[in-house]
Amino acid sequence: MVKIKDPKSIANALKELLEKNHDAGEVYKDGIEEAESDLLKDFILTQASQRARFAKELERELYQLDEVPSSYGTFQGTLERTWMDIRTIFVDNKDEAILEECLRGEQESAEEYERAIAKFDFSDDVLIALNGQLDEIKYTINKVSNIKDLETY
Template sequence: MTYNEEVSKKLNDLLTRNYDAAAGYGLASEKVRSRELKHFFTLQEQERYKFGHELKKEISYYGETPDDGTSWQGDTHHAWMNIKSTLLSNNEEVILEEVVRGERTAVKEYNSIIMETTLPPSTKNMIAAHRNNILNALTRVYTEIEIAS
């Protein structure tokens, strides 16, 4: 596998993760009653969609083809989130906990790629900015969980 293919594969993994997160946030915004949470989830959905576009551009820069669509795991997670929230009367705390679980996984994936020493600084900086925004969102979700408790 060439360097460009290897980097693009890692970026495509993040791209799929962001498709999954955007879909998850869209579902979460439909399930909560709180206007504040709906707004927050909608903003996060848009931000993750923006991350996806940035990653697509970066993948194309490496001469590779960006992936399309969500992952099977993401689709399964969203289905589970839908079933779980429906069974629990769309309990906002449960939805927030599912968001935390997904975002923790995203941060781990971003950190893993950031640790890759062969990435050019521009790519590493973009990925670090995404990760930092996800960490900020995660902090906000933790705050919402404390409020809901």
């Protein structure tokens, strides 16, 4: 597969990942309000901070490409947050529903990162940043997948 080398396309790919990180951070912030367990709240706060750090790293890479990063997420992200809010209203175990949404969101993020890395000819510095973020996302997926009971977290 020939990777896309066009600087504008590469910048747009980074902007999309940045927007997705903004979305994820907002989902996590909403989750803090809905979570019942203090352990889950701590986990969510950690994830929200991680996504803010990811966003800053991507912003830095965009500035190096002379691009202006966006400071907001996507309409789809707003819909996903609304879905999580509605879903937690109708379930007995809000924490379990929130964890399921966290897992789903992290899996989608990992797939988006993998697609971008495979499709675009990023510089070595950008690849190091993206692969590092992807590794952290995969670690979170494993962590959430292994949580059987919030008391064991």
